[in-house]
Amino acid sequence: MAGRLEGKVAVITGGGSGIGRATAERFAEEGADIVIADIQDDRGQESVAAVEERGRKAIYVHCDTSREVDNEAMGDAAVEAFGQIDICVAAAGISHAQYVSGADPTEVNPLTPSVDSTIGFVENKEVGYWEKVLAVNLTGVMLTDRAVVRRMLAKGNPGSIVNIASGAALLPMPGDAEYAVSKAGVWSLTRTLSVELASRGIRVNAIGPGVIETPMTQMWTDDESWMAAYTENNPLGRLGQPLDIANTALFLASDESSFFTGELLQPNGGVFTG
């Protein structure tokens, strides 16, 4: 039986770990070939292997999404390898300026639960931190979307863009204003881009995950008292799994969501975000 993405080609930034990796695997299970983009080459190659285990083809491209030239090169590599791009999942992102996926979660930063979050407040934080987060999380997503859409339009094929934003797009966390601001920007970008492309057969939607068990959230999920409070306040009483987000991305990438564009889906266990 044909998969829901049979024969499609998907570009996935941040595909080396977390939500990006889970999405690559899920899409491969449904018959897609994948372009994995990341800055951690070894993890990117692991994702390639995971896709190949599922019987599909994959290539890895090193891509710093905050750089226009990297995104354009990634787009070219995708078209060269697979002929066209049908789907894009922009999942590359950072929670703070010094974020490194998979790094020691006990390393102290303003987002660590036990630390006084006022050190992360806007009036106390260096401007460089703000600029870094915006460059990757907001401008980076715009550049990725742009590079992919250009190639979709050039070929004239329909397409689906899925931007990974965050519940923080609607509700900020203390001490991390730039993260919330960058995600609110991604949500706004998603809507405007969806209007620009609506008549061209390219749909653009976003996902605002809640707290998902990935390297990015480890510093909280490892903290017992944080987890206790979280579990009590979450209607479904659990963390999200990367697969929960991958399934949402699958829905938005496939024809099942053919009348959706400019929407934000929030798989978050039912937590109120506004």
Added chain:
Amino acid sequence: MSGRLDGKIALITGGASGIGRACAERFAEEGANIALSDIHDDKGQETVAAVEALGQKAIYCHCDTTDENEIEAFAQAAVDAFGQIDVVVAAAGISHAGYDSGNIAADIEAFSEGYANPTASALVSLEVEQWAKVIDVNLTGVMLTDRAAARQMLANGDQANGGGGASIINIASIAARHPQVGSIPYTTSKAGVWMLTKSLAEDLGRHGIRVNAIGPGFIETPMTQLMQEFEEAQQPTMALTPMGRMGQPIEVANTALFLASDESSFYTGQMLHPDGGFFAG
């Protein structure tokens, strides 16, 4: 110095206490005459006295806002007394089916049910009457109020031409947008008020009548008395309010004043939240 509502006539339901009363007094301070209604007549008369002490005129009508005849009669009485209606504040509302402003025992009875049987879904154990009464007062009552007032405003001539300043203000709640700050009937009724506000704004906009809502956070009124008296009830709400305190009725009245006056001339179909930062938190 002239008041911001000089010469204006305001019709206020739920005017005997809480937010409605604070609006009546604040509007009177700014030069308005007031037609107020409630079901608590003695307290309603106290508000009349307060308005008169501020040098303005006021009339009181007993009015159950769920009764179409009573609300139409009230609106007519306002026009008979003052000539027209310029501003409406639909503030009459209840937090549960047995709500009786100032009667804290009724509140304790209503809310203790939830604590007694926490494993059952609130909806599963809900009696239809509990739902229907709240929807009737909070949503249908607001609709009937707005309708009666709009009829009088339009009969007075198309407000778009030179009339100016026709403004309807519906008191909703943060519960219009947040599922956890009240019972299912309460939050649903307030969400309905929000949508009613937006729809009416489109409907009446071309006639020069502006329609907006206020969604207050936790305000110190008879309706939140239970919360004020029991610390366990207060703690979660204070934790959700960045300002760390309850609001005062005057703070909601000031918001109503802004929406009632020409200062908000480019507003319609909007909801304002004096809520101490609740939605930001």
Added chain:
Amino acid sequence: MGALETKIAVVTGGASGIGRACAERFAAEGADVVVADLDEARGAETVAAIEGLGQRAIFVRTDTSTEVDNEALADAAIEEFGRIDVLLAAAGVSSGTYVSGEVQERAADPEANFIVNKPIEMWEKVLAVNLTGVMLTDRSIGKRMVAAGQGGAIVNIASAAAVVPLPGAADYCVSKAGVWMLTKALARELAGEKIRVNAIGPGFVETPMTQQIRDDEELVQGPLAMTPMGRFGEPPEIAATALYLASEESSFMTGQILYPGGGLFTG
């Protein structure tokens, strides 16, 4: 007695449009004003208008996209007036080439500014002024308010575009959505210091920024069709909202965005 009697207000973008209208309204309500802008000539006009209302004012040339200019602005305000009670951040651009008061060349191809075609420098310029610039201003002024310990009110001018997508102006929309979120985050951070932070998301208003749209019979139809009231707003109407948010009248309001838009749908 005015609603801002004895208050000190800093207004960025104060040389024209919404910023100017707010500066004048604040002065009419008894405030002294620090007018910040890039345009010295028109900034001086705003100062003169305020002095004509019997209040004091100074002009400080400020590029709000730079940290150093925002710090200098805050220092100048403290030096002249001793403290800051109100900040109105109205400096903004509609596109990467925008200069207030100048005629913009209209692109022949309406899709020239779609994301797929937009040069990245345009995107970056708009974010730098409209988003990072507002953050830097809020930060510099906010620091001084926190240090003084007397509370305060910050009002950020965003736009209905924070929630209404505008093809060809994605950078503008995104920058304003960012300002809205920044406002909410700052409101939480500063609530304990009794500093309220709110935003305004105006609809279509008669200012230099919309001059070209209004002068074009064809282009003006779009905004008019989107606005139930069927007209553009006037700067004093936006200034009235700013006054409300700057004054004690909105004492229980923080982290909010208000949309004076003539009924423009904002969700």
